[in-house]
Amino acid sequence: MFNFIKRLFVKESRTQATILDAFKYAKQPNFKAMIAEGYKQVPYVYAAINLIARTIANLKYITKKNETVLETENDFLTLFTNPNPFQGQTSFLKEVVVCLLTTGNAFIEIILAGSKPKELYNLAPDRIKIIPGNQKGIVERYEYTINGYTLQIPAEEMIHIKLYNPNDDFFGLSPLHVLAYTIDQYIEMKKWQNGLLANGLRPSGAFVNEAPLSQTQYERLRDEIKQYQGAANSGKPLILEGGLKWQSISYSPDQFDWSSAQKILLREIAVVLGVAPELIGEPEFKTYSNFQEANRQLYSNTVIPLAEMIVEEMNRELSRYFSNIVLGIDYDSIDALQEEQTSTWDRAMRAVQAGILTPNEAREMLGYNPIKGGNYTMVSANLVPMGLGIDETEE
Numbered sequence: 001m002f003n004f005i006k007r008l009f010v011k012e013s014r015t016q017a018t019i020l021d022a023f024k025y026a027k028q029p030n031f032k033a034m035i036a037e038g039y040k041q042v043p044y045v046y047a048a049i050n051l052i053a054r055t056i057a058n059l060k061y062i063t064k065k066n067e068t069v070l071e072t073e074n075d076f077l078t079l080f081t082n083p084n085p086f087q088g089q090t091s092f093l094k095e096v097v098v099c100l101l102t103t104g105n106a107f108i109e110i111i112l113a114g115s116k117p118k119e120l121y122n123l124a125p126d127r128i129k130i131i132p133g134n135q136k137g138i139v140e141r142y143e144y145t146i147n148g149y150t151l152q153i154p155a156e157e158m159i160h161i162k163l164y165n166p167n168d169d170f171f172g173l174s175p176l177h178v179l180a181y182t183i184d185q186y187i188e189m190k191k192w193q194n195g196l197l198a199n200g201l202r203p204s205g206a207f208v209n210e211a212p213l214s215q216t217q218y219e220r221l222r223d224e225i226k227q228y229q230g231a232a233n234s235g236k237p238l239i240l241e242g243g244l245k246w247q248s249i250s251y252s253p254d255q256f257d258w259s260s261a262q263k264i265l266l267r268e269i270a271v272v273l274g275v276a277p278e279l280i281g282e283p284e285f286k287t288y289s290n291f292q293e294a295n296r297q298l299y300s301n302t303v304i305p306l307a308e309m310i311v312e313e314m315n316r317e318l319s320r321y322f323s324n325i326v327l328g329i330d331y332d333s334i335d336a337l338q339e340e341q342t343s344t345w346d347r348a349m350r351a352v353q354a355g356i357l358t359p360n361e362a363r364e365m366l367g368y369n370p371i372k373g374g375n376y377t378m379v380s381a382n383l384v385p386m387g388l389g390i391d392e393t394e395e
Helices: 002-008 016-023 031-039 043-057 075-081 089-103 180-198 215-228 258-273 288-322 335-353 359-365
Strands: 061-065 105-113 116-123 128-132 139-146 149-154 158-162 205-208 245-248 326-329
Touching: 031 043, 031 089, 031 180, 043 089, 043 258, 043 288, 061 075, 075 116, 075 288, 075 326, 089 105, 089 116, 089 158, 089 288, 105 288, 116 288, 139 158, 158 288, 180 258, 288 326, 288 335, 335 359
Parallel strands: none
Antiparallel strands: 061 326, 105 116, 105 158, 128 139, 139 149, 205 245
């Protein structure tokens, strides 16, 4: 035990070489299967991810330098609003968010022209291979393979945004991986429903015969049964011979309660992706007030944190090319947060009027820069300390 604790405090990790060596033999996540089975086959997953992606893509973004918002156009903002000749900001950002939420990873290629980025491209995660360097978490290059052709991309020309994965040092954890069992249940439930629909919504049964059937009789009966399968043949009378009897296998009404089962799966999907069920099809609590609160929670708990992470990663890689100009989010333009913002304004103003905060402290609370001469405290002229002017020696 002592040796293990001692190793935790050494300057260089002794596990780096082992991690990098193990990564050479690690199996890359099957992103293509996640997208095909989760995003494409489960409507609730598709709706939730697209809702988040559209919302983030349509936020208003600004550029700042030294915490001052830049009012004029600049190269960083131009690149962000027009990332490449084929996409605008909204389309580009939506792709980035969909990749991030389906695979846990988003790979943005930086195209340099001289010493500055001129274009940004979102690359399909299932085509990316990470080539590690000589330190933990340090990437030497990326390999992008399509139709048998592999492109080598230096690490400094790639922005890799990933969701935290406790079991992988290089690839992020996909929310769809967390939802794997839920997705499987939904797909199997739909197959079961389709099977019943194909048989006229009738539960299966059994043909009963006291005497054993020969192989020829069995095959002939099987071929004839096929003529009665499918919705088009529902209700068609069976012709039985040779002592055959049909015995239905009944199901209780509870076993056909698809609505409750789908509702449970929907809520599991909503919890993992951070979207209220009523925003993606759950009508049970869809009142106006609930919808407003759900929309506000979507921004506060899901959209803003994810958008901030994307912005931070883009700033980390791109701001050095643009004289430390950074990208930011214009929170004042988000209508869903205005009620909360108004409440913050009211608290700040009351605190200044009560002499608790200075104007500059209130401005900082509201996200504004300090002003010259704003460090004073206001005091109400009609307030005096209790007991002032009274001789404390008098009884």
